[in-house]
Amino acid sequence: MEQPEKLQALQHVLEHKLFSRSPSTSMLLKYLVEASIANKDLKENTISMELYGKDYADEKSAAHMRVNIYHLRKKLEKYYSYDGKNDEIKLEIKKGQYQVEFNERSKDPEIITRTRRKKRYFFMAGGIFLTAILAYFSFYNKNTPLWQPFFSNSKSTTLFIGDFFGIMGNTVTGRNGWNRDYEINNLQDFYEFLEQNPDKKENIYPANYPYVTGMAANGTMNISRLFHSNKNDFDIRFTSQTSIKDISSVNSIYIGPVKNKNIFLDLFNDNNSKFKIDQYTITYKDAAAERDTLINLSIEDGTRYEHVVVSRIKGPNGTEQFMFFSDHDIGVKATTDKFTDINWVEDVFYKMIGEEIEYFTAVFLVKGKERTSLELELLIWDRL
Secondary structure, three states, X not given: OOHHHHHHHHHHHHOOHHHHOOHHHHHHHHHHHHHHHOOOOOOHHHHHHHHHOOOOOOHHHHHHHHHHHHHHHHHHHHHHHOOOOOOOEEEEOOOOOOOOEEEEOOOOHHHHHHHHHHHHHHHHOHHHHHHHHHHHHHHHHOOOOOOHXXXXXXXXXXXXXXXXXXXXXXXXXXXXXXEOOOOOOOHHHHHHHHHHOHHHOXXXXXXXXXXXXXXXXXXXXXXXXXXXXXXXXXEEEEHHHOOHHHHOOOEEEEEEOOOXXXXXXXXXXHHOOOEEEEXXXXXXXXXXXXXXXXXXXXXXXXXXXXXXXXXXXEOHHHOEEEEEEOOOHHHHHHHHHHHOOHHHHHHHHHHHHOOOOOOEEEEEEEEOHHHOOOEEEEEEEEEO
């Protein structure tokens, strides 16, 4: 079995709702598949170091990793028992192992019969099928200045997901569990807090996993659609485990909130002379037009409408950067869906601003009851 077939089988699984709604499980499966293809020797600490960038050599953390693998294995079994029962390639992680096996199911008589029926159908409808495929790739492979550098320069791309750093300790119910403090967004913040509050050292410790919302799954799915159609891939990292060094040599895409105070906020502010994000608000100052605008990015009800910031900037060392900021899911969901749709970019966005442009910042109002039928209204934009 060739590598492209294995990666295609992986992508097919990741697009299913069992995985698309669980970004942490999806990232673990993606890592294990790629590591298995590369014939890496997989152990708990190896996985933790390479996937999360931390050393989890203690037995408690190793047990936590085994639990994650167990849940992943169960999700795969559930998928192949129902919606994936006709898949020709089955991904399996046997008990006690971390390597992913790629098993062809073509020897199953029932699947052989179904496959033959499909082949007859596609042979009869070959012209229609070919036309659809060509239309699909024409749709996504159209050249646009917004994304083309991500596929044509020599830099790899990393998708940075805005997560929330977790702290283990007593919860409001009096039990031990995962806690969130908006002023503590990474390990450095955590240890600075302990220095200022030494009495807490015996009661709290960093969680082994972060928290992400549904925007991580939606945004990753939309970015993946565009990159895979252009025969490109990207890595994934959490911002709570990211430093400036990590983004200085790669093309970067950020999807996530502003309230986690991640390093992409500093990058945004440094590269925008008229816009500034500060304490859940964005300010736009246009001295020439004598115009000042203040917009609240962290509204209370983010299920029906939300403000979202989209910024395309030139990164350091010849890299490219695309940022999608919103504190609720619908902002990232709507903008990543639209901006990865090349036809929408050319037919709608460029008409909104009146020109084709590569580097810009735009603020949108996203509206959509119950997070469906999302619409974008452009409020402010400026070229960079």
